[in-house]
Amino acid sequence: MPLNILKKYNELLDIDSLNESARKKSLIGILTRDFINTCVYFRGKSIEPTPKDGKTTMDVLFSHLITKTEESNKEKHREYDRDRAVRLHWINHHINEKSPNNISVFSVQDAKEIRTYIFDEQESYVIILEPKRNQNSYYLITAYYLRGKNIEKIKSKKKRKLSQIY
Secondary structure: OHHHHHOOOOOOOOOOOOOHHHHHHHHHHHHHHHHHOOOOEEOOEEEEEOOEOOEOHHHHHHHHHHEEEEEEOOEEEEEEOHHHHOOOOHHHHHHOOOOHHHEEEEEEEOOOOEEEEEEEOOOOEEEEEEEOOOOOEEEEEEEEEOOOHHHHHHHHHHHOOOOOOO
């Protein structure tokens, strides 16, 4: 839907009435505008999609931004997540800190690595970045709408925040 390209934070994208092909085309239009045709920076550091062996990085990024991990028969797979997809255009808004009073930015030492979180508590939304080893750029890990226990998980991480943002 061409009008989705005009949507602003905190509006939701109009994709519910679209078939899967049209929905994907509309969402790829947002991704192209916000990440492919634009150099994206967060606090002066470039943002890149997470690399994955044998897959195009933008395909991996797109998948992580509009799907969530589900488990069935002890196998994990990714399924379309409407709540992520309708907020795809929010990522650029938050990365550019266009509503600084609505977000908390903090870094946390997770199990294996340091992650930086951009947390919009009012809209229950989080973006997760991982500083690259050189500390001059980030990988965009994912972004999603927080439901249920996930809100408390992010609040708990915020309580464990490091003294500096990585």
